[in-house]
Amino acid sequence: xxxxxxxxxxxxxxxxxxxxxxxxxxxxxxxxxxxxxxxxxxxxxxxxxxxxxxxxxxxxxxxxxxxxxxxxxxxxxxxxxxxxxxxxxxxxxxxxxxxxxxxxxxxxxxxxxxxxxxxxxxxxxxxxxxxxxxxxxxxxxxxxxxxxxxxxxxxxxxxxxxxxxxxxxxxxxxxxxxxxxxxxxxxxxxxxxxxxxxxxxxxxxxxxxxxxxxxxxxxxxxxxxxxxxxxxxxxxxxxxxxxxxxxxxxxxxxxxxxxxxxxxxxxxxx
Numbered sequence: 001x002x003x004x005x006x007x008x009x010x011x012x013x014x015x016x017x018x019x020x021x022x023x024x025x026x027x028x029x030x031x032x033x034x035x036x037x038x039x040x041x042x043x044x045x046x047x048x049x050x051x052x053x054x055x056x057x058x059x060x061x062x063x064x065x066x067x068x069x070x071x072x073x074x075x076x077x078x079x080x081x082x083x084x085x086x087x088x089x090x091x092x093x094x095x096x097x098x099x100x101x102x103x104x105x106x107x108x109x110x111x112x113x114x115x116x117x118x119x120x121x122x123x124x125x126x127x128x129x130x131x132x133x134x135x136x137x138x139x140x141x142x143x144x145x146x147x148x149x150x151x152x153x154x155x156x157x158x159x160x161x162x163x164x165x166x167x168x169x170x171x172x173x174x175x176x177x178x179x180x181x182x183x184x185x186x187x188x189x190x191x192x193x194x195x196x197x198x199x200x201x202x203x204x205x206x207x208x209x210x211x212x213x214x215x216x217x218x219x220x221x222x223x224x225x226x227x228x229x230x231x232x233x234x235x236x237x238x239x240x241x242x243x244x245x246x247x248x249x250x251x252x253x254x255x256x257x258x259x260x261x262x263x264x265x266x267x268x269x270x
Contacts, residue, residue, distance in 0.1 A: 038064060038066040040067045041055075041068050042071070044072070044159070044187075046207045048211075049208065050207060051090070052068065066248060072159075072185060073092045073096050073159050076089060080106075080238060087237065087244075088238065090235040093231065093232070096159075097235065105239060106238055107238070112234050112269040113268075114233045115230060117225060117265060117267075118160065121203070123194070127201055128147055129201055132221055133221040133223055134171070135171045135173065138150070142173060142176055147180055148180070148199060148200055149193075149198065149199040150194075150199055150203075151181070153204075154184065158187055160203075161187070164190075170227040182199055190204050201218075207264040207266055235252065237249055
């Protein structure tokens with residue numbers, strides 16, 4: 001039986017993980033998080049470290065603050081449809097933006113800003129598996145009954161969770177591993193679970209592995225790109241967006257911001 005965030009939180013004590021034992025940087029990667037003041041920006045959780053750096057540069061250049069909120073792409077799309085006051089939406093799967101554009105919630109289809117990759121993440125201590133890109137160590141631990149739990153984002157609304165399911169299906173592991181899964185609400189929370197020490201690892205966004213705090217907690221390997229559908233990431237202005245959000249939308253397409261995305265492991269559109 002797969003464990004949801006709530007169920008895993010309740011069972012974590014049995015593994016010796018109290019809420020306060022989760023390293024602060026991992027809690028930050030999983031939480032909503034925002035910067036005070038300015039327009040509200042909805043961003044997929046895989047962007048957290050890259051976008052915070054870009055937003056800091058934007059503020060230094062313009063003096064304008066932004067309210068960054070990180071979460072799952074699917075949940076943000078539903079909130080925008082329900083009237084949430086976001087002015088810019090950066091999705092981890094372009095289909096959500098295209099659907100919103102078709103239904104008149106955004107100012108056109110926006111633009112591709114990056115392509116993400118999937119990675120296996122393993123805590124530095126106490127794991128039954130190694131971070132090999134083709135998941136052979138994971139398959140062995142699963143087959144030998146040594147795997148405790150394994151984390152992915154919820155595939156029902158988080159693009160990185162959907163791609164993790166595809167990769168596990170490609171490897172022939174999905175049916176066997178599904179009862180062992182711990183589902184994060186977004187890929188940031190999946191990273192928290194993967195590196196908490198109460199699982200043997202997980203499949204997360206490659207971009208998160210570039211954060212020094214996560215590098216200190218885990219080891220990572222990039223899963224082959226052809227094991228899952230592409231993570232084509234698209235952004236668009238929400239109808240009614242103001243001048244600051246428009247300026248940030250433009251800023252994200254300029255060379256300094258693109259360089260930050262590249263440094264966090266994203267492929268860039270031409």
